[in-house]
Amino acid sequence: MLRLPEFQLLLPQSLSEALALLQADPEHSSILAGGTDLLPNMKRRQQTPARLISLRNVKELGQLTLSADEFCIGGSVRLRTIETHETLSTELRGLVQAVSQIATVHIRGTATIGGNLCLDTRCEYYNQSQPWRQSIGFCKKKDGDICWVATSSPRCLAVSSTDAAPALMALGAQVQFCSASGLREIPLSALYQNDGIHYLSKRPDELLTLIRIPRRAGQRSAYWKLRRRGSFDFPLLGVAVAVQRDEAGTVQHAQLALGAVSSRPILVEEVAALLIGQPLGDEQIRQAAEAAYPLAKPMDHADMSLSYRKAMVKSLVTSALREVRGDDVSQDRQRLMRVLG
Amino acid sequence: MKNRPLHIIGKARRRVDARAKVTGETRYADDLNFPRMLHCRLLRSPLPHAKIVSIDARRALALPGVHLVLTGADMPTTFGILPVSQDEHALCLDKVRFVGDPVAAVVAQTELLAEEALALIDVEYEPLQTISAPEEALSHPEPRIHDYGDSGNVHKAVALSFGSVEQGFAEADHVFEDTFHYAGNTHLPLETHAAVAALDPDGKLTLWSSTQTPHYVHRAVAKVLGQKPSRVRVISTPQGGGFGGKTDPFGHEIVICKAAMMLGRPVKICLSREEVFYCHRGRHPVLMKLRCGVKQDGTLTALHLQTLLDGGAYGSYGVASTFYTGALATVTYHLPNYQFEGCRVFTNKPPCGPKRGHGTVQPRFGQEVQLDKIADKLALDPAELRLRIVAQPGSLTANYLRVQSIGLADCIRSVVRRSDFSNKHRKLPYGKGVGIACSSYLSGAGMPIYYNDMPHSGVQLKLDRSGLVTAFCGVAEVGQGCDDVLCACVAEVLGVEVADVKVVTGDSDLSPVDLGSYSSRVTMMMGNAAIAAAERAREIVATAVADKLGVAADQLVFAQGRVFDAAAPEKGLSFREAVVLAEAAAGTIGTTGSYKPEKPAALFKGGGVGPSPAYSYTAAVVEVSVDPETGWLGIDKVFIAHDIGRALNPTLARGQVEGSVYMGLGEALMEEQAFRRLPPKLSSALVHRTPSILEYKSLTSLEMPEVDIELLEDPDPNGPFGGKEVGQGPLLPIMPAIANAIFDAVGVRIDEVPITPEKILKALAQKAAGKPGRIGPKDFPSVSYPAPLFVPTPWQGGDGRATNEVARPKDKRAKNV
Amino acid sequence: MKQPISLIVNGERYDTLCQPNLTLLEVLRENLQLTGTKHGCELGECGACAVLLDGEPVLSCLVLAMECAGQQITTVEGLARGAELHPLQAAFADHGAAQCGYCTPGILLTAKALLERNPCPSRSEVREALSGNLCRCTGYLQILDAVDAAAQVLREEQR
Numbered sequence A: 001m002l003r004l005p006e007f008q009l010l011l012p013q014s015l016s017e018a019l020a021l022l023q024a025d026p027e028h029s030s031i032l033a034g035g036t037d038l039l040p041n042m043k044r045r046q047q048t049p050a051r052l053i054s055l056r057n058v059k060e061l062g063q064l065t066l067s068a069d070e071f072c073i074g075g076s077v078r079l080r081t082i083e084t085h086e087t088l089s090t091e092l093r094g095l096v097q098a099v100s101q102i103a104t105v106h107i108r109g110t111a112t113i114g115g116n117l118c119l120d121t122r123c124e125y126y127n128q129s130q131p132w133r134q135s136i137g138f139c140k141k142k143d144g145d146i147c148w149v150a151t152s153s154p155r156c157l158a159v160s161s162t163d164a165a166p167a168l169m170a171l172g173a174q175v176q177f178c179s180a181s182g183l184r185e186i187p188l189s190a191l192y193q194n195d196g197i198h199y200l201s202k203r204p205d206e207l208l209t210l211i212r213i214p215r216r217a218g219q220r221s222a223y224w225k226l227r228r229r230g231s232f233d234f235p236l237l238g239v240a241v242a243v244q245r246d247e248a249g250t251v252q253h254a255q256l257a258l259g260a261v262s263s264r265p266i267l268v269e270e271v272a273a274l275l276i277g278q279p280l281g282d283e284q285i286r287q288a289a290e291a292a293y294p295l296a297k298p299m300d301h302a303d304m305s306l307s308y309r310k311a312m313v314k315s316l317v318t319s320a321l322r323e324v325r326g327d328d329v330s331q332d333r334q335r336l337m338r339v340l341g
Numbered sequence B: 001m002k003n004r005p006l007h008i009i010g011k012a013r014r015r016v017d018a019r020a021k022v023t024g025e026t027r028y029a030d031d032l033n034f035p036r037m038l039h040c041r042l043l044r045s046p047l048p049h050a051k052i053v054s055i056d057a058r059r060a061l062a063l064p065g066v067h068l069v070l071t072g073a074d075m076p077t078t079f080g081i082l083p084v085s086q087d088e089h090a091l092c093l094d095k096v097r098f099v100g101d102p103v104a105a106v107v108a109q110t111e112l113l114a115e116e117a118l119a120l121i122d123v124e125y126e127p128l129q130t131i132s133a134p135e136e137a138l139s140h141p142e143p144r145i146h147d148y149g150d151s152g153n154v155h156k157a158v159a160l161s162f163g164s165v166e167q168g169f170a171e172a173d174h175v176f177e178d179t180f181h182y183a184g185n186t187h188l189p190l191e192t193h194a195a196v197a198a199l200d201p202d203g204k205l206t207l208w209s210s211t212q213t214p215h216y217v218h219r220a221v222a223k224v225l226g227q228k229p230s231r232v233r234v235i236s237t238p239q240g241g242g243f244g245g246k247t248d249p250f251g252h253e254i255v256i257c258k259a260a261m262m263l264g265r266p267v268k269i270c271l272s273r274e275e276v277f278y279c280h281r282g283r284h285p286v287l288m289k290l291r292c293g294v295k296q297d298g299t300l301t302a303l304h305l306q307t308l309l310d311g312g313a314y315g316s317y318g319v320a321s322t323f324y325t326g327a328l329a330t331v332t333y334h335l336p337n338y339q340f341e342g343c344r345v346f347t348n349k350p351p352c353g354p355k356r357g358h359g360t361v362q363p364r365f366g367q368e369v370q371l372d373k374i375a376d377k378l379a380l381d382p383a384e385l386r387l388r389i390v391a392q393p394g395s396l397t398a399n400y401l402r403v404q405s406i407g408l409a410d411c412i413r414s415v416v417r418r419s420d421f422s423n424k425h426r427k428l429p430y431g432k433g434v435g436i437a438c439s440s441y442l443s444g445a446g447m448p449i450y451y452n453d454m455p456h457s458g459v460q461l462k463l464d465r466s467g468l469v470t471a472f473c474g475v476a477e478v479g480q481g482c483d484d485v486l487c488a489c490v491a492e493v494l495g496v497e498v499a500d501v502k503v504v505t506g507d508s509d510l511s512p513v514d515l516g517s518y519s520s521r522v523t524m525m526m527g528n529a530a531i532a533a534a535e536r537a538r539e540i541v542a543t544a545v546a547d548k549l550g551v552a553a554d555q556l557v558f559a560q561g562r563v564f565d566a567a568a569p570e571k572g573l574s575f576r577e578a579v580v581l582a583e584a585a586a587g588t589i590g591t592t593g594s595y596k597p598e599k600p601a602a603l604f605k606g607g608g609v610g611p612s613p614a615y616s617y618t619a620a621v622v623e624v625s626v627d628p629e630t631g632w633l634g635i636d637k638v639f640i641a642h643d644i645g646r647a648l649n650p651t652l653a654r655g656q657v658e659g660s661v662y663m664g665l666g667e668a669l670m671e672e673q674a675f676r677r678l679p680p681k682l683s684s685a686l687v688h689r690t691p692s693i694l695e696y697k698s699l700t701s702l703e704m705p706e707v708d709i710e711l712l713e714d715p716d717p718n719g720p721f722g723g724k725e726v727g728q729g730p731l732l733p734i735m736p737a738i739a740n741a742i743f744d745a746v747g748v749r750i751d752e753v754p755i756t757p758e759k760i761l762k763a764l765a766q767k768a769a770g771k772p773g774r775i776g777p778k779d780f781p782s783v784s785y786p787a788p789l790f791v792p793t794p795w796q797g798g799d800g801r802a803t804n805e806v807a808r809p810k811d812k813r814a815k816n817v
Numbered sequence C: 001m002k003q004p005i006s007l008i009v010n011g012e013r014y015d016t017l018c019q020p021n022l023t024l025l026e027v028l029r030e031n032l033q034l035t036g037t038k039h040g041c042e043l044g045e046c047g048a049c050a051v052l053l054d055g056e057p058v059l060s061c062l063v064l065a066m067e068c069a070g071q072q073i074t075t076v077e078g079l080a081r082g083a084e085l086h087p088l089q090a091a092f093a094d095h096g097a098a099q100c101g102y103c104t105p106g107i108l109l110t111a112k113a114l115l116e117r118n119p120c121p122s123r124s125e126v127r128e129a130l131s132g133n134l135c136r137c138t139g140y141l142q143i144l145d146a147v148d149a150a151a152q153v154l155r156e157e158q159r
């Protein structure tokens, strides 16, 4: 049986206690939320923090509230809660579609949204046991000095694999961080950096406490995911769109984000810009799909060939935009993602 | 026994071990715990190919709680499943041959401690060149991975010629030549291998292991540890799946036995999921070339099959696997002339071996896809073509396989009718397609792994005054339900309920030898042995009852827990009373039964692989949807018909069919044992790409289509109650049926497995660009096969011998598996 | 360093000592000898270790035992009603849903949670609910049949 290394487990009862504990030794501590990313990584010795600060008893972070103009999702709200939330599933459909396709039913019961946004980047040379990594002489991201994906690459190219991040980015989410020294709020897209090792702009002493998503009347969103199976698998490509149209059908507001195409999820504002002020016609959708295509830079370190993952950008962007337009794409969804409805 | 009405056999029933399985009470190997038990972990090679220069375990031994470190030198005797490939050491002795090859073992108080101590063992290696693929093995005879084998890095090369393919091609109207590739994949049983070794209170070594072949493990342990087999007890625990992955004796089993003997304490090992990928013994990657001659009406005139197997780093069952790639091409369709050449090479990867359908799956894929191409060319319905050429029951094939019942034609008709194949094939809209394929499989290998004249399976019965019948047999419960079959066969003959039969299985101290759960042999062989033992017991009881009732013994009926006069059913007594009478009359009652297959008709070298008491047949139609935009493939429905002879317990039989279809779908769509070779300029590394159950893709409940099954029951004269195998055969037609359905849907050929959306999309793009819409191997490398053995076919008046074979000693026959 | 912990498993309280790095899986199987809970990867990739935590299916290999103190844990050992099988267990036994039986405990518990939430699930809903449990033997279909049959029995019991 694979076992965890030894560590000190801290179970703070409140946010302030958690922050104080974190502040005491941020470099050697890890936040334990659902643990569904952290614990497997620790079992493979990809991460070996000396202290784990569990958020399990920190009730403040488990709130999900809505007001007239926004949704507020606490950092440790469970994915299952989001997935089964009725208002969310109508108003933030793209988010719910993304969340309900994360991992498995069981994992979504423990995993949190904060953990998902902070999910470690992934790579087939890295998500391996210590002995396996030893047999390739390790790599930049942990214990080594070369990147096997591109041996001349100056940086780690591990891929951002969170499903929720692109969905939330398309919905214009802001995230709040707390530390012993205060609170700050940034757009979610600013959380990410295109570096497989330093993929978050978050400081080690900061906790992700809250996600704020603006409510936009009539906005429609969708999330399309490429993976081999309808369950378990991390995204090989995620396409999130959010579109708001006026009565005449002209696009007022649009946002598009791609996941699993680089070391960070990317907000492709230039593509969204093509849609604004236009009807959401086949031609506009085609143009958007064409424009999104070159922005995806998949690497050979995950399932499915990179050419295929790239080729699928057009197809998924098209499907996602058609879905928000109101086309019945349920059959395509079912076929590609094996999800109900 | 003939014509007695059946009461238990053939009825859907809860299997005897079901309660334990649903309550969590089944004790798998890792569930065993003993006081003072220690834990073992293995240090595995980080290099694909290297000499071991030195091993220094002092730092590990210094760690408090570490009790023992073992290395290859502690167990220098070799072992291996086949007598001809005794090429493994419990721990590598002087050389490592793949990343994951076990080098040292630590036994410690806890598993975590043992794991941590591994890092403190210092091993110095001298790297050798990495041989990563078959082509490389052929072009690099040096460095040799093993110092035995046919030559260089060729483990085994064989060639057999039946009749004359040249003549067959000359008679043909068309000759088709195709190459195919079947990627390697692995069993992925949900339970990882585990074992516990301990000395019993008498000081006797006992090993509990999740093994499909306790008998062969028993032999290997005794051999390597230099123990008399009578002083070693091997118990096969119920397994959480095996599929062929637990049919080899493994180093870890021997290591913990050694440790238990040295320390006098129980020692457990439970492999991690990653380690199971290194044990492997899974499906060989096979490159194959098929030349097939056909007449205009579809009649086959000749087949020339060449295979190249990537064997990985050890022999395992490889010699048998090699022969199996050529053995069963003849049993489905009549082939007047047949030539087979096979070659297995060593590479620095985990060893390949037997997986469900052992060695026959890959060429079956090639053969069935090629038939689809032939039908297309001849403008024949592919089902009709197959019906025309189905082999004859009760015949000898070109390669001397004795085939009794053949339900293949009925299977084809069944799936064609149920799927409405003829109205769909080439008639569905673009993107939708149907494909058909057929197959056959053994009901047990006709020859044992080591040559001997003893039974392949033995069953012993104990009956006593309580009315309980205890059945002892060495079979291993992998999940297939052998305990249930044993119970049912005995209960049926003795007319008692299954609950009145207790089975004791898989324990070398208690139960007579059964060779193991492989080659779909258990129901056939154990079933027949059980019937024989039960018939003898029945006779003893009947004699006593006949005396008492004054009725002729053959007039007595054993049914519903009673023994009574057939003419006057009220005249009789309970089974228990009957046993009391018999015990009084004949003394303590114990009987035995055993089974040994008939001697094969093939007398040429290599002819030991392929013969079986009976062959099962299967036909499948698969309906697919292909999205031409994305290449995305959906399996809409599977229709399958399986010629099972008789379904002893239809619930279990159905489960085997569905499980086989599932596994076939996995192989067809996504399962692949893939490797990464790092840039040779920078590294010698050759690693399993993703040794995890997440990245080694297998179907979830969302991908599994509905399966429409018909079990065709035409009892085979050799089968127990007429039963034939069902655990492997239904896997075989799935992959080719899918490939054929894709062609029907979008007109591209994917001549390799797995068939992924990437490949379909690429083939479609090629087709759109005016190039051949095909993905598959371009050519077949030049392999220096030996000169073939020429065996005249039965219809040429042959006697099963080769005309150019030098006489060989009797016990040197190629071993069957 | 070992710390005392009390867990409520199948309605019974167990007091044991454990290190913080032990998962619920390890404590159930090794400290409490409740070996009915299985494991196939210990990385959240197979579902064999699923148990119920306050009625919801979770993977015991990815939960620290320390974090489960005070919660209701249900394992396969707690399913049967005394000597009588739970309708799900009986249906699994009758429909051939347990071949090797190794995935069975995790699937039974996952199915139990499903039927408590949704007493009348469609076949696709059952597929979806069980899509986090791999089974290598059955091809799932007999499992789907069994869940359907059990759901019917449970609905009749409710009446």
Ligand SMILES: Cc1cc2nc3c(=O)[nH]c(=O)nc-3n(C[C@H](O)[C@H](O)[C@H](O)COP(=O)(O)OP(=O)(O)OC[C@H]3O[C@@H](n4cnc5c(N)ncnc54)[C@H](O)[C@@H]3O)c2cc1C
Pocket (backbone or CB within 6 Å): A030, A031, A032, A033, A034, A035, A036, A037, A038, A039, A040, A075, A076, A079, A101, A102, A103, A104, A107, A110, A111, A112, A113, A114, A115, A116, A117, A118, A119, A120, A161, A162, A163, A164, A206, A207, A208, A209, A232, A233, A234, A235, B694, C043, C044, C045
């Ligand atoms: C088999 C399997 C399949 C998976 N499939 C998917 C998938 O398809 N899509 C996907 O997106 N993910 C997937 N995951 C990853 C993971 O389960 C999810 O991303 C999950 O949402 C992570 O949340 P968690 O609460 O469990 O995170 P944890 O493991 O607890 O934490 C993850 C990281 O975030 C940090 N962290 C957590 N919370 C906070 C916080 N509030 N503030 C600061 N840092 C924090 C942790 O320190 C850690 O570094 C999969 C995991 C497994 C094992």
Ligand code: SF4
Pocket (backbone or CB within 6 Å): A122, A123, A124, A125, A126, A139, A140, A141, A142, A146, A147, A148, A149, A150, A155, A156, A157, A158, A196, A301
């Ligand atoms: S991208 Fe390169 S450096 Fe980063 S994890 Fe993969 S191999 Fe290592």
Ligand code: FES
Pocket (backbone or CB within 6 Å): C038, C039, C040, C041, C042, C043, C044, C045, C046, C047, C048, C049, C050, C059, C060, C061, C062
């Ligand atoms: S053991 Fe595989 S998911 Fe927990």
Ligand code: FES
Pocket (backbone or CB within 6 Å): B190, B240, B241, B479, C097, C098, C099, C100, C101, C102, C103, C104, C134, C135, C136, C137, C138
């Ligand atoms: S019954 Fe064997 S894994 Fe499911």
